[in-house]
Amino acid sequence: MVKIPSALVSKETNEWYTPPEIIGMVKDVFGTIALDPASSNKANEIVQAKYIYTEEDDGLTKDWFSKVFVNPPFGTYKGKSLAGIWLDKCEEEYACNRIYGAIFLTHSRPGYGWYEDAIRKWPICQTKDRISFINGNTMEPSGKSKTAQTFFLMTNVSDIEQKFVEVFSNIGRIIFPKAVIG
Secondary structure (H helix, E strand, O other), X not given: OOOOOOOOOOOOOOOEEOOHHHHHHHHHHHOOOOEEOOOOOXXXXXXXXXXXXXXXXXXXXXXXXXXXXXXXXXXEEOOEEHHHHHHHHHHHHHHOOOEEEEEEEXXXXXXXXXXXXXXXXXXXXXXXXXXXXXXXXXXXXXXXXXXXXXXXEEOOOHHHHHHHHHXXXXXXXXXXXXXXXX
C-alpha cells in the first residue's frame, strides 16, 4: 500500500475542507452523499457522508460505492498530480460500475494532461468565482482559493445530469463534452 502524503497548500494547515454551501449543492444533485473517499472525521462534520475513508484508510486502495463526493488532496506525488491520481481512481470505480455517480472537485488545470482528458469525457462546472475553503485548524472560511475550481460529474443518469445543470449553473459555466451551457 502506498501512502500519499497530504499536500501542503498553506504554511498554517494542509487541511482544507469543502464549504457547507457546496456540500449542499452536491446533496441537491444526489440527495445524499454515500461515500467521501478522501476525507477525515473533522471534514465529515461538514460533508456528512454516510461513509468516509480517511488518510489512514487510504481511499485509493479501497472499492468505492453508490453516490460519491471527492475533494482530493492537492499537490504532487512522485511527479504526478494528486488530483489526477484521484481522478483516475474515480474514473476506474465508475467504469467498474461500483459507483452510481460522482462529483469530483478540483482546481481548474487547463493544459495538464489529466485535466484535458477529463474535460473531454465528463460534464463539468467551471466556477466563475474562486471558492473559499474551510481552514482545517480554525474551521473558518479562508480567503478565496488561488485558482478557480472545476466540478466533474460522472453518471449516466439523465435526471442527475439535469439536476447538476440546474444546481451548479448558479456558480459557474456548465460544459458537456459536446456542448456549452451558460
